[in-house]
Amino acid sequence: MTTPAYSGLGPALTYVHDRPLEPGTLVRVPLGKRELLGLVWEAPGLSLEGLEPGQARAVLQVFDAIPPLNAAWRGLASFAARYYQRSLGEVALAALPPQLRDLQAEQLARKLKRLAKAAAGNPKTQGRQVNQAADSEPQMPESLSVGDTKAGPELSPEQAIALQRFQAADRPALLFGTTGSGKTEIYLRAVQELLEQDPQAQALIMVPEINLTPQLEARFMERFARWGVVSLHSGLTPAQRLDHWLAAHQGRARIVLGTRMAIFASLPQLRLIVVDEEHDPSYKSQEGARYSARDLAVYRAKRESQGRSPAHCRVLLGSATPSLESWRAAEIGRYLKLEMPQRIGGGALPRLRLVNMNHQPKQCVLAPALLESIAERAARGEQSMLLLNRRGYAPVLACHACGWKSDCPHCSAHAVFHKIDRTLRCHHCGYSSRVPYACPGCGNLDIAPVGRGTEQLEEQLVGLLAHARRADGEPIRVLRLDADSTRAKGSLEQQLAGMHEGEFDVLVGTQMIAKGHDFRRITLVASVNADGGLFASDYRAPERLFALLLQAAGRAGRDADFVASQGAAVELWVQTWYPEHPLFAALVQHDYPAFATQQLEEREAALMPPYSFQALVRAEARTQEAAQALLNLAAQAGEPLPGREHLTLYPAVPMAIQRVANVERAQMLIESDSRPALQAFLAAWQEQLQLARSQPEAKGVLRWAIDVDPLAI
Ligand SMILES: Nc1ncnc2c1ncn2[C@@H]1O[C@H](COP(=O)(O)OP(=O)(O)OP(=O)(O)O)[C@@H](O)[C@H]1O
Numbered sequence: 267m268t269t270p271a272y273s274g275l276g277p278a279l280t281y282v283h284d285r286p287l288e289p290g291t292l293v294r295v296p297l298g299k300r301e302l303l304g305l306v307w308e309a310p311g312l313s314l315e316g317l318e319p320g321q322a323r324a325v326l327q328v329f330d331a332i333p334p335l336n337a338a339w340r341g342l343a344s345f346a347a348r349y350y351q352r353s354l355g356e357v358a359l360a361a362l363p364p365q366l367r368d369l370q371a372e373q374l375a376r377k378l379k380r381l382a383k384a385a386a387g388n389p390k391t392q393g394r395q396v397n398q399a400a401d402s403e404p405q406m407p408e409s410l411s412v413g414d415t416k417a418g419p420e421l422s423p424e425q426a427i428a429l430q431r432f433q434a435a436d437r438p439a440l441l442f443g444t445t446g447s448g449k450t451e452i453y454l455r456a457v458q459e460l461l462e463q464d465p466q467a468q469a470l471i472m473v474p475e476i477n478l479t480p481q482l483e484a485r486f487m488e489r490f491a492r493w494g495v496v497s498l499h500s501g502l503t504p505a506q507r508l509d510h511w512l513a514a515h516q517g518r519a520r521i522v523l524g525t526r527m528a529i530f531a532s533l534p535q536l537r538l539i540v541v542d543e544e545h546d547p548s549y550k551s552q553e554g555a556r557y558s559a560r561d562l563a564v565y566r567a568k569r570e571s572q573g574r575s576p577a578h579c580r581v582l583l584g585s586a587t588p589s590l591e592s593w594r595a596a597e598i599g600r601y602l603k604l605e606m607p608q609r610i611g612g613g614a615l616p617r618l619r620l621v622n623m624n625h626q627p628k629q630c631v632l633a634p635a636l637l638e639s640i641a642e643r644a645a646r647g648e649q650s651m652l653l654l655n656r657r658g659y660a661p662v663l664a665c666h667a668c669g670w671k672s673d674c675p676h677c678s679a680h681a682v683f684h685k686i687d688r689t690l691r692c693h694h695c696g697y698s699s700r701v702p703y704a705c706p707g708c709g710n711l712d713i714a715p716v717g718r719g720t721e722q723l724e725e726q727l728v729g730l731l732a733h734a735r736r737a738d739g740e741p742i743r744v745l746r747l748d749a750d751s752t753r754a755k756g757s758l759e760q761q762l763a764g765m766h767e768g769e770f771d772v773l774v775g776t777q778m779i780a781k782g783h784d785f786r787r788i789t790l791v792a793s794v795n796a797d798g799g800l801f802a803s804d805y806r807a808p809e810r811l812f813a814l815l816l817q818a819a820g821r822a823g824r825d826a827d828f829v830a831s832q833g834a835a836v837e838l839w840v841q842t843w844y845p846e847h848p849l850f851a852a853l854v855q856h857d858y859p860a861f862a863t864q865q866l867e868e869r870e871a872a873l874m875p876p877y878s879f880q881a882l883v884r885a886e887a888r889t890q891e892a893a894q895a896l897l898n899l900a901a902q903a904g905e906p907l908p909g910r911e912h913l914t915l916y917p918a919v920p921m922a923i924q925r926v927a928n929v930e931r932a933q934m935l936i937e938s939d940s941r942p943a944l945q946a947f948l949a950a951w952q953e954q955l956q957l958a959r960s961q962p963e964a965k966g967v968l969r970w971a972i973d974v975d976p977l978a979i
């Protein structure tokens with residue numbers, strides 16, 4: 267039987283072939299008038315008895331040049347489909363490299379022959395072979411040849427203990443290591459020990475965003491070139507993605523380094539999964555099957571170990587600010603907690619300096635004391651970093667005469683003012699227009715930006731620091747990093763490199779500058795305006811804000827020798843109108859455990875995850891009424907379904923941003939203290955949602971989707 271890789275088709279379809287095919291074999295099959303990639307899901311090897319002639323069509327091509335996808339991989343795909351309430355075909359297809367869909371079996375066979383020949387012809391570059399296609403990847407130094415393994419540094423005592431405990435563990439492990447404690451070295455060592463000891467073994471290393479951590483990628487490539495390292499992420503060309511996928515599937519690459527999507531890589535000898543920065547929201551997919559790659563990593567390791575020793579495939583989650591879900595799992599012993607509280611080199615974590623904005627000069631962007639500190643540091647050759655989680659120049663333009671605001675015509679959101687090209691851009695639908703010369707409402711010429719984004723902060727900073735000089739007597743250089751400044755391919759890497767080389771004195775940016783970077787000369791980090799996160803309606807907002815601030819702080823003072831030689835004070839400045847907020851009390855101490863404990867107590871009292879389980883159903887329609895009606899009708903129809911008695915279904919409400927690209931959006935939250943009950947209900951409920959769609963009240967519904975374990979509510 268074959269599952270055509272086609273979303274929207276529920277159960278697997280039946281095809282016949284003149285010889286038995288193993289489950290997991292890739293095939294091409296006819297569907298209607300088309301020809302599609304398919305995957306043999308079950309192969310009962312049945313005689314054709316009971317099958318009417320002409321009832322099942324024949325398989326057209328078999329991709330027998332590559333081995334079938336193994337049982338563990340199929341188990342992962344079917345679990346993910348079931349758990350996240352999507353069709354198996356959709357999940358399995360999305361997990362395969364898109365180019366495979368357009369390939370004939372013999373084309374693939376020829377390609378593989380070419381690859382094998384190239385590898386055999388040039389053994390010196392065998393390790394590199396698999397990387398060649400990717401032009402964005404770092405070049406190996408010419409001196410590197412097969413057999414070279416660049417030795418890493420000697421482990422610190424803390425690292426040595428953590429690694430040893432990980433190697434001996436029989437459970438998923440959570441590496442809770444402070445920023446700059448050397449978690450990456452643990453990953454590298456764990457991979458190295460495994461691959462040396464098992465000549466077949468493969469390892470999967472997951473990172474939130476690969477472009478943000480070119481250093482990490484370079485370290486893996488450099489140290490493990492001889493074993494074949496490939497990357498898997500959305501920045502690859504289709505051809506690269508296929509090459510890398512094949513290298514992993516055939517075992518030529520023994521290390522896969524990738525983003526969320528890499529969790530579905532075919533790794534027949536997978537024995538280790540590392541999830542770096544496991545708290546990062548980008549591990550949760552926001553489209554299609556809304557899976558959590560971190561959660562699937564834990565599942566996958568267990569599934570890969572099935573029928574073998576429980577420790578056959580190991581999983582290591584690492585973070586300085588673990589998700590509360592993982593933290594709790596470690597607290598109750600489901601995960602093994604490995605702690606590394608010390609920074610490499612023994613440097614101190616930044617001291618928190620809260621800036622009470624109520625006591626600052628009116629309209630001030632940055633507190634005078636903060637500005638002064640930045641200027642002093644630049645004069646000494648130190649760097650500073652300013653975090654502002656909003657890109658663009660100003661979130662909105664407004665007319666003070668008539669109250670006109672730069673609203674997006676298609677969304678219930680403001681269009682953001684970008685001064686650089688004088689446009690108003692909607693960050694939700696992509697709408698873009700020229701800034702009007704006068705107010706479209708009343709003709710007033712005096713329309714003004716309200717609020718501040720990174721673009722404006724950069725501009726103001728340059729002005730405010732005009733008097734200051736860097737160590738070489740030149741004016742201070744400010745670098746801005748956000749989604750706008752890094753749009754061109756390679757520009758992010760280039761700008762980051764400039765920062766590392768000390769070309770810039772001040773780095774301004776959105777959360778992307780807070781993540782994982784191993785900056786050596788930053789001694790000051792400032793959060794310009796974090797207050798939004800203190801009072802957001804989403805119960806996860808404090809968790810996210812705390813993690814962001816600790817991660818940002820973690821970029822400062824990473825080189826203890828540099829700090830000592832400078833005699834620098836390593837500091838985290840936070841500008842706030844609410845200095846009394848309890849979140850800051852834990853931040854002063856860099857006390858993640860205290861913060862986590864307090865948050866978990868609140869969650870337990872309110873029966874929030876991880877003490878309960880949630881799903882969010884979102885509906886999109888021409889009208890808000892229809893979107894809500896679909897959800898409410900389906901909820902009524904779901905009354906008799908299995909698991910319902912353990913569930914709370916809240917009424918449908920408009921989403922926080924109610925309209926995007928002229929589509930109305932509504933959502934319904936479902937909560938339960940039982941995961942199995944929630945799962946059983948959702949599985950049965952899909953049909954009710956489908957039926958509700960044909961009700962007159964739901965006319966104009968475009969689509970709906972279930973988000974299991976949603977991250978944002
Ligand atoms: N045993 C060691 N000896 C010397 N230097 C080390 C050792 N281990 C790690 N380092 C160095 O310490 C620095 C910090 O390590 P790393 O970037 O892995 O920290 P991290 O724990 O991942 O921090 P973060 O959570 O902030 O990303 C790096 O420059 C790394 O090369």
Ligand SMILES: [Zn+2]
Pocket residue numbers: 674675676677679692693694695696697926927
């Ligand atoms: Zn819009």
